Amino acid sequence: MKNPDPLELLKNLKSKNNSKSQQNTFSILLFLKRSLMFLGLVFGTMLSLAFTDIPFYAYADLGTVESNYSESPEVIILLGGEGMPSADGLMRCYTATEKALYYPKTKIIIALPENKLSDEPLLASELMANELTIRGIEKSRISFETQGTNTHEQAELIFKKTESAARLLIITSPEHMTRAAACFIEEGFKSVGCSPTFEHDLSAESLLEKNGESYTPSLALRYNIWSYLQYEIRVGREYVALAYYKLRGWI
DSSP states (O other), rough: OOOOOHHHHHHHHHHHHHHHHHHHHHHHHHHHHHHHHHHHHHHHHHHHHHTTSSHHHHHHHOOOOOOHHHHHHHEHHHHHHHOOSSSHEEEEEEEEHHHHHTTOOOOEEEEEOOOOOOOHHHHHHHHHHHHHHTTTOGGGGGEESSSSHHHHHHHHHHHHHSSOEEEEEEEOOOHHHHHHHHHHHHHTEEEEEEEEOSSSSSOOSSSSSSTTTOOOOOHHHHHHHHHHHHHHHHHHHHHHHHHHHHHHHHO
16 A cells, blocks of 8 residues: 655645635635625615604604603602713703702702712712702702612612602603603602703704705704714614613513
8 A cells, every 4th residue: 555645645734724714714704794784784874864854853752751740740860871070961960950940849869870990089979969059959958879770770779768659850861761761660650750851952943954945054964964873873772772671671
């Protein structure tokens, strides 16, 4: 029997290795191509939607939750969101102050988890409380909920501190309002009202539409498209959160 040629065996081995390497390279390139095509499709869809009013109405719809009571609220729930300092936190404090001054007998609960990694001497919830007090709200009206790490846990812990019959007014961002209200209702609160912190007046002027006989100026159109792209991201993220909460049985 003839012994195999070592050089021939080495060539065959290299050929097999090269073939596997080429297959792996091809698979990676194919994956990258499909990923880029998918991302391009997503971006193209988002950009196309930004030329319509759909993102605006989807965003506004998440923030539109009717109160299920007609009397004045007894407790204002200020959900902390991004905390302080932040534009979102200031908007929430501003809205909470307006409502607290309008309903002077209400108690205020600031719900914001404690950031144990922060070096700041004051907690973010305390900074929000300071923002309320400098605008004329008494400290005696303010209490805190810092243990809950998500909306479900916050609703659960606040339920233990208050009566289920208490009339609540929830302050949070527009896209978060539907989920927040659903969490508190699911927890057992019978009377829940909402006050979303819209940054702009929801008027016809904020839509991409004709104004008389002339279209919206190009600069305004550009900023509206950018705003609508941001709305799409917020709405998409919130839809995912709503689906997750629904699967967990929290709403």
